[in-house]
Amino acid sequence: MIALYILLALVTAALCVAAAPIGRWLKVVDRPDGHRKMHRGETPLVGGIAIVVPVVIIAIVRGVTTDLAPFYAVIALTIVGFFGLGFIDDRKHIRPVVRLAFAIAVCIIVFEVVPAFEVTFLRFGFLPKAIYLGGAAATGFSLLCIVGLQNAINMADGENGLVMGLALVWSALLYWVAPAHLEPLLLALGIALVVALPFNLSGRLFLGDSGAYALSVLLALLAIYSYRTDFTAFPADMVALWFLIPVIDCLRLILIRALGGRSPMRADRNHLHHRLQRLAPWPGSLVVYLAMVGVPGGLSLASPPHTPLLALAALTVYGLVLGLTYRAVRNASGTEVASRS
Numbered sequence: 001m002i003a004l005y006i007l008l009a010l011v012t013a014a015l016c017v018a019a020a021p022i023g024r025w026l027k028v029v030d031r032p033d034g035h036r037k038m039h040r041g042e043t044p045l046v047g048g049i050a051i052v053v054p055v056v057i058i059a060i061v062r063g064v065t066t067d068l069a070p071f072y073a074v075i076a077l078t079i080v081g082f083f084g085l086g087f088i089d090d091r092k093h094i095r096p097v098v099r100l101a102f103a104i105a106v107c108i109i110v111f112e113v114v115p116a117f118e119v120t121f122l123r124f125g126f127l128p129k130a131i132y133l134g135g136a137a138a139t140g141f142s143l144l145c146i147v148g149l150q151n152a153i154n155m156a157d158g159e160n161g162l163v164m165g166l167a168l169v170w171s172a173l174l175y176w177v178a179p180a181h182l183e184p185l186l187l188a189l190g191i192a193l194v195v196a197l198p199f200n201l202s203g204r205l206f207l208g209d210s211g212a213y214a215l216s217v218l219l220a221l222l223a224i225y226s227y228r229t230d231f232t233a234f235p236a237d238m239v240a241l242w243f244l245i246p247v248i249d250c251l252r253l254i255l256i257r258a259l260g261g262r263s264p265m266r267a268d269r270n271h272l273h274h275r276l277q278r279l280a281p282w283p284g285s286l287v288v289y290l291a292m293v294g295v296p297g298g299l300s301l302a303s304p305p306h307t308p309l310l311a312l313a314a315l316t317v318y319g320l321v322l323g324l325t326y327r328a329v330r331n332a333s334g335t336e337v338a339s340r341s
Contacts (some may be wrong), residue, residue, distance in 0.1 A: 003185065004061065008054035008188055012195040015050040016173050019205040022046045028090045030206055045090050047164070047200055050210020051192040052083050055218065058188035068181060074114050075185070075221065082150075082217045086210030096265045101146050103217075110221070110232040111139060117221050118142045125235035128310055144222040149243055152217035152250035154209065157271040161201045161286050166246065167215050170223075170296040173242060176301055177234040178226040186222070198320045228294075238304060241311045242297045245272070245289075245318060252322075272318075275325035292317060 004048070015022065023029045030043045056076045063072030078323040085102055088094055120138045124132040133141055143196060157163045171190045176313020216252050223242070227234050249272040254264040276285035295311040 003320055004058070005187060009191050009195050009328075011042065011338075012050045012054055012192045015046065016199040016205060017162065019050070019199065020048045021045040022049070023205070028087065028208060028210070030208070038331065041202060043206050045206050045208025045210065047196055048083055048086065048205040048206045050196045050199075050205070051164075051189070051207075051211060052079055052214050054188050054192045055079060055185065058185055062181075064185060066181065071114055072114075072185075074110055074117070075218070078106060078110055078216045078221065079218050082211045083214040086213035089209040089213075098262075100147065101149065104138055104143055107143055107146055111142065114225075116225050119145060119224055119228075121231075122236045123231040124237045125238065127322070130231075142224070145224065146217060148247060148250070149220045149330055150213060150285060152215040152243070152246040153219075153232070154212045155250050155271060156246045156252060157207055157209075157212045159282060159286060159289075160203055160272055160275055161197060161283070162218070162289060163207055163212055163215065164193050164197045164200050165286065167219060167292060168197065170219050170242060170298065173294075173297050173301065174219075174222055174226060174306045177230065178222065179229045182226070189218070194306055194315060233304075235304070235307070237307045237311065238300050238334065241300050241307055241314065243315055244296075244311060245293050248295075248315070248318060258277060275322060278325050281320070292321075 025048050026046070028045040030045050033078055037105045040142050043319045054080060059072045059076040061074070063069040066072075082103075085094070089099065094320075119133065119142045121130045125259055127205060153166070156166065168190060171193065175183065175186045175190070188244050196205070200207070223239055227236065253268075253270060256270065257264050257266060257268075273285055273289055276288050279285070280288060292314065296314045301312050
């Protein structure tokens with residue numbers, strides 16, 4: 001396995017080094033527009049390829065060498081499917097309703113093949129009994145979790161290193177609660193992220209929608225499966241805490257856009273990472289965002305009974321950060337008006 005991990009790391013490195021020609025060949029290159037996209041020049045959207053390929057390889061190897069072939073086949077095919085959806089979206093911008101329909105259809109098939117990917121009950125660490133969900137309710141809630149995380153992570157993908165960094169944090173956290181047979185998959189994912197992250201931090205490649213979609217769905221499925229496998233060590237409140245910050249920010253953006261009469265999917269520069277950049281320029285904003293997710297997540301592993309308090313603390317920090325950013329914008333606007341007068 002060590003030799004295989006080294007090979008997978010080399011595959012990721014080779015794809016990252018060749019990102020520019022691969023991006024031009026596949027016609028997935030992101031160009032700055034001077035408004036929302038502020039990067040310096042044309043950037044290939046091939047970070048997803050560099051991460052997905054090693055993960056799919058390890059899934060195939062595990063499927064062939066273990067008695068969990070259906071499980072790993074579903075993992076591999078689902079990742080490839082969502083990667084393909086994102087790849088088309090990178091090139092032609094698929095309508096949101098089409099993306100949603102695809103995600104729902106694929107997830108329903110996944111639930112049929114591997115029922116352990118569906119949330120059929122909610123076991124919170126602070127409640128004495130589990131809350132059981134019926135057939136339609138279980139399917140609907142599971143779809144909400146997976147599609148919701150997909151959109152939350154896609155919305156967070158607007159700063160070098162952010163989504164890859166978040167994925168690395170979540171992979172490390174999952175490694176401690178996932179069943180043993182998932183460890184090779186999580187190790188392969190972590191290795192691919194570690195190798196690709198410096199290229200993303202330096203602006204040499206972006207994940208693209210292809211990478212964001214594939215990563216988000218993979219993490220959602222692995223989190224649900226780990227929860228279903230051992231809900232005593234990984235209760236529902238801990239799952240919610242780990243993904244709380246990007247999800248709550250996604251809900252905030254949808255609400256603000258809806259109240260303003262705009263499409264919930266319309267891009268802007270009001271995301272949490274944009275707000276943080278007004279307080280601490282990159283990479284400071286990146287460090288703060290990752291800390292807002294990773295610190296409470298790690299503490300919840302160290303002290304599971306305190307997970308609800310950690311969630312409350314995370315929300316409080318999130319609210320304080322937003323308040324500070326709005327105050328910074330008002331102060332900047334007041335200074336600009338004063339200088340003009």
